[in-house]
Amino acid sequence: MEKQRLLECTDLHTSFFMEGNREVKAVNGVSYYVDKGEVVAVVGESGCGKSVTQMSVMQLIKSPGKVLSGDVVFDGIQLLKDGKPAADMNKIRGNQIAMIFQEPMTSLNPVFTVGEQIVDIIRQHKKLGRRDAWKLGEESLAAVGIPDAAARMKNYPFEMSGGMRQRVLIAFAVALESELIIADEPTTALDVTVQAQVMELLMDIKKRNNSSIIVVTHNLGLVSRYADRIYVMYAGRIIESGTTEEILTNPKHPYTKGLLAAVPKLENKKRENLVPIDGAPPSLVGLPDRCAFYPRCAYATRECEQKAYPCLRLVEKADHYAACHLADEEE
Ligand SMILES: Nc1ncnc2c1ncn2[C@@H]1O[C@H](COP(=O)(O)OP(=O)(O)OP(=O)(O)O)[C@@H](O)[C@H]1O
Numbered sequence: 001m002e003k004q005r006l007l008e009c010t011d012l013h014t015s016f017f018m019e020g021n022r023e024v025k026a027v028n029g030v031s032y033y034v035d036k037g038e039v040v041a042v043v044g045e046s047g048c049g050k051s052v053t054q055m056s057v058m059q060l061i062k063s064p065g066k067v068l069s070g071d072v073v074f075d076g077i078q079l080l081k082d083g084k085p086a087a088d089m090n091k092i093r094g095n096q097i098a099m100i101f102q103e104p105m106t107s108l109n110p111v112f113t114v115g116e117q118i119v120d121i122i123r124q125h126k127k128l129g130r131r132d133a134w135k136l137g138e139e140s141l142a143a144v145g146i147p148d149a150a151a152r153m154k155n156y157p158f159e160m161s162g163g164m165r166q167r168v169l170i171a172f173a174v175a176l177e178s179e180l181i182i183a184d185e186p187t188t189a190l191d192v193t194v195q196a197q198v199m200e201l202l203m204d205i206k207k208r209n210n211s212s213i214i215v216v217t218h219n220l221g222l223v224s225r226y227a228d229r230i231y232v233m234y235a236g237r238i239i240e241s242g243t244t245e246e247i248l249t250n251p252k253h254p255y256t257k258g259l260l261a262a263v264p265k266l267e268n269k270k271r272e273n274l275v276p277i278d279g280a281p282p283s284l285v286g287l288p289d290r291c292a293f294y295p296r297c298a299y300a301t302r303e304c305e306q307k308a309y310p311c312l313r314l315v316e317k318a319d320h321y322a323a324c325h326l327a328d329e330e331e
Pocket residue numbers: 016024026044045046047048049050051052053064065185218284
């Protein structure tokens with residue numbers, strides 16, 4: 001099957017302007033794409049800009065944050081042109097593009113029942129009467145594995161568990177047949193079995209509707225089982241990207257290697273070989289123009305200290321890119 005581009009984001013820059021003239025460069029020239037039916041993972045340590053990237057694409061950045069530049073095209077529609085909104089996002093957000101946030105409670109309204117909310121969102125985007133919308137809502141809850149969906153429609157969000165609420169958000173995407181589901185850390189608040197269930201469920205939906213999925217997470221171990229491609233972010237930039245197999249078996253950036261060394265392996269129950277990466281990510285204010293990982297990098301040379309920021313460069317195989325001076329030299 002020929003690949004079709006669904007989302008393409010080019011050279012996105014988003015900053016937060018804080019007191020004392022401090023500019024936090026949260027997203028610093030990020031480009032990525034997602035094909036139709038593809039599962040893409042965005043991984044990296046806390047604070048590296050994963051969420052701000054997705055929020056920028058969805059035009060959800062609020063002051064003191066600002067999207068400074070970048071282009072976003074979704075399904076042939078220009079959403080963002082040179083950092084400026086170019087389409088009516090209210091029609092697209094929550095409809096063609098569904099977002100599942102870290103804490104599902106923030107996306108659900110506590111004072112309305114789940115049924116009322118799903119009917120509301122369906123009717124905002126589909127020409128359906130109340131009764132048909134209710135029926136579709138109920139079917140969608142059943143489709144995401146919520147038992148006794150008819151009764152659950154009458155529940156308030158607080159009457160459900162965290163895992164159940166996350167399923168409700170996925171049910172929204174099912175009801176609207178969203179082409180893209182962005183699941184931002186869909187799993188951290190939940191225990192491991194529920195995490196895996198939510199991922200399996202997203203895979204079912206993907207198969208059913210040929211939707212595409214972006215999974216944003218710290219958990220490289222979890223996504224390696226599900227993602228087709230992986231983007232690794234560090235300090236507001238993508239520092240490596242490639243197919244999941246390439247990233248797992250042939251990582252080029254020392255940061256990616258570090259992340260992989262910190263992933264628990266199934267056969268290693270005692271976790272004794274886990275090696276966390278030393279040090280902490282840099283401040284995103286006034287980053288010098290050189291590799292941002294340099295101060296933590298075990299392989300760094302003088303050159304890494306002196307040279308300008310290493311651009312993403314193609315490594316050996318098609319579609320595998322890394323931003324590291326040392327990866328360049330291996331060629
Ligand atoms: N509302 C805000 N005001 C100021 N700075 C912000 C704001 N939101 C995010 N940032 C900054 O932008 C950077 C990127 O944040 P982001 O939320 O994208 O990180 P993340 O990779 O999603 O982390 P996590 O894995 O913890 O969710 C952070 O370093 C943070 O300091």
